[in-house]
Amino acid sequence: MRPLGPIATTVLHRRYLKRDSQGAVVETPDELFHRVAANLAEAEAQFGGDVDATEAQFYRLMRSLDFLPNSPTLMNAGTDLQQLAACFVLPIEDSLESIFTAVKQTALIHQSGGGTGFSFSNLRPRGDVVMKSGGVASGPVSFMKVFDSTTEQIKQGGRRRGANMGVLDVSHPDIEEFITAKREEGVLRNFNLSVATDETFWEALESGTAYNLVNPRTGAVVRQEDPEVILGLIAAAAWESGDPGMLFLDRINEDNPVPTLGRIEATNPCGEVPELPYEACILGSVNLGQHAERGEVDWEKLRETVHLGIRLLDDALEMSSFPIPEIETMVRKTRRLGLGVMGFHDMLVDVGIPYDSDEAVEFASDLMEFVHDEAWVASKQLADERGPFPAWVESTHENPVRNATTTAIAPTGTISLIANCSSSIEPIYNVAYTKHVLEGLEIRNERFVDRAKERGFYSPELLQRIHDRTSIQDVPEIPDDVKQLFQTAHDVPAEQHLRIQAAFQEHVDNAVSKTVNVPQSASVEDIEDIFHSARRYGLKGMTVFRSGARAEQVLGDSPLK
Ligand code: UDP
Structure with a gap:
């Protein structure tokens, strides 16, 4: 196999290779891939699979850079941490108890290299009453700052900087404060922000009518706003700083595979995984630039990579341990996976299609349809061998499948550096x-x-x-x-x-x-x-x-x- 390039070697040395208690690196990049492959393949034993053969396949899959799992898997598989997922969502209810429980859980997740998303929409607005102390509430944005400084402290010790997604519903009375929160430099620097919108908001916008802002504690309408003004405020803030982004909650929940477990209100930090509170997701990405030959997509190789990739991620889910029991329970119920792609532009160059063309759009759709279909074939096969995910009976899936979801497109910020794509x-x-x-x-x-x-x-x-x-x-x-x-x-x-x-x-x-x-x-x-x-x-x-x-x-x- 080709030697890894200088970028991969540097990245792996700085953050990924195993270290001893003195902080000295004690493995080579090759040994890292062996460590991860051996650890994940252990899962096969529980299902009567061939551990050694699978280990060899996983090693080749990763070491060839055809496919890489998300960073926490590379860092933690086969180490004391053994937390392999990148994406989490935590619940925040309207009580100090709930808020500070979530702060602690965030610290534990960031320590293990995961990122956290939260909906702050349940918190009572700034200025609302606080019964216990007889005081006034400080509101979602001020509590987000507590999470932010927790992240800031944890990142000093960790191998990866923790990231957060803060979501607030567009009908929350503090929405303006939220939208403009990052205008002030240095505030909420460990947060991406997203305004959650639903069709009620968009329909009001289209018909030129006001919409209601509701106190989540009492359910009372506090005031009305012009949706045009709010959208303008969001756009102005995004123009200035890139934040906030936007979520379309109705569209997200159309695809909620297990609606009986609840309505989805938040995503992980970079937005690729909408999750219920306490869900987690392990990601992995196919390096597309290694799946084209002589100007053509190598569909057979792509199929094999996707199948083995899904198996690797399902094994990773089995082997991962989570720092909070509620997460352990949810993850085992839905077995959410996020297989995606990287090197898409590389592949476009290989097949000779400009990114800015109609052909690229068509190509992207055909390509992802193939990846998605094959991911489901693989998940179905795993269900035959290992049984469907436990919440399958109450899910929207007609046929037994091993995972509530199989695909997601992650930013691949670091693993694309390792894969040089x-x-x-x-x-x-x-x-x-x-x-x-x-x-x-x-x-x-x-x-x-x-x-x-x-x-x-x-x-x-x-x-x-x-x-x-x-x-x-x-x-x-x-x-x-x-x-x-x-x-x-x-x-x-x-x-x-x-x-x-x-x-x-x-x-x-x-x-x-x-x-x-x-x-x-x-x-x-x-x-x-x-x-x-x-x-x-x-x-x-x-x-x-x-x-x-x-x-x-x-x-x-x-x-x-
Ligand atoms: N993430 C994080 N901190 C980071 C980068 C990423 O917590 O510094 C989490 C976050 O949930 C993000 C996910 O990892 O959405 C995937 O990011 P990416 O694909 O860039 O990670 P990679 O596996 O390439 O490191």
Whole structure:
């Protein structure tokens, strides 16, 4: 197998390789993949599977970089922590007891490399009565700051910075304070924010009528707001800082596989997994750039990777231990998995389709349909061997399957660095750049360099010139068809970002974590339009990021920072 590149080696050394009590690294990257494969394959013993053969298959799958599970699995499998999931949602009820229980649970989850999402919608608004003390309530935003500082402290000791998603319903009386909370620099820096909207809000918006803001403690209507004004406020805040994003709760709950367990109100930090309180999800991503040969998708290889990937994730679920008993119970009930893809742009280059084209949208849809169908075939086979997930009887699934969900598109912020591929389904950010923290190591898109050499326009001087640039569209000697294949996030219009996200969402059980990039010159109204389009496209949630906006984004945190 090919040696791992310098980026992978550096990332693994900094954060992933096992260390002794003195902090010294005690394994090689190869040993890491053996540790993880051996640990996950242990699950096979319980179901009469072949442990050794499966271990060898898992090792090859990961070491070849065809597929990687989420970071907590790579870090913790076969270690004392043994917590393998990246995505959690915790409940927050309207009591100090509940709030501070959740603070403690958050600390435990962050310590093990997981990220947490919460709906703060049940908390009584600022200024409401507090019976016990006879005082006044401080409201959701002020309690979010307690979670934020907990995360801040935990990250000093952990291997991975904890991340949070704070969700507030658009009908909460504190919604304006929530929307503008991150305008002040440095506030809630460990949070992504999302406003939860439902059809009541959107219908009011469309018909030009006011909607109700309700105190969740009493159920009383506190006042009415113009939905147009609230959407404008959300768009203005997103224009400035990238926060808040938006969730479409009705769309999310249409796909809730076990509605009898409750209505979903929140997602994990980057939005790809809508979950009930105490659910957790283990993610894994297929490296698409390694699934094309001579300009064609290698469908057979892709099928095998997806099948083995689902098996690996289901085994990981079996082997994972969770820091809180309630999570253990929920996870065993629904067995939620999130298999997704990374290196989508790499694959587009390999098959010769520009990111900004109708063909790319069609290709994305066909590709994800295949991955999704095969993921379900695999989950069905596992159900035959191991039994369906326990809540299956009350679920929306007609046939027995092993998992309530199988697919999600994660940002792959770190694992795409290990795999040296374009992240998730995003367009590349640039073609050649320097990671200064990597001792000034220059990183180049190898696909671009190969094409430049093949087509005879390669020169070290050209690479110098395009270095650290976020677009190569105005470089005269690069042929147009090559320019088209290497469009960056910056070149791709907002509408196309949305169309690609929608094409994937159509074939994903969970959700798609994606940033819709807009140029610096975009107006607040442009951002409002994007929110409207996102709803029309049937997205479950979304984030807009304006080039040059204050970037305090929690998503895509790089371990190289
Ligand atoms: N996550 C986190 N802290 C981080 C990055 C990620 O808690 O610094 C969690 C979060 O729930 C996120 C999920 O991990 O949605 C997946 O993120 P990503 O795909 O970037 O993780 P990777 O497996 O590449 O490290």
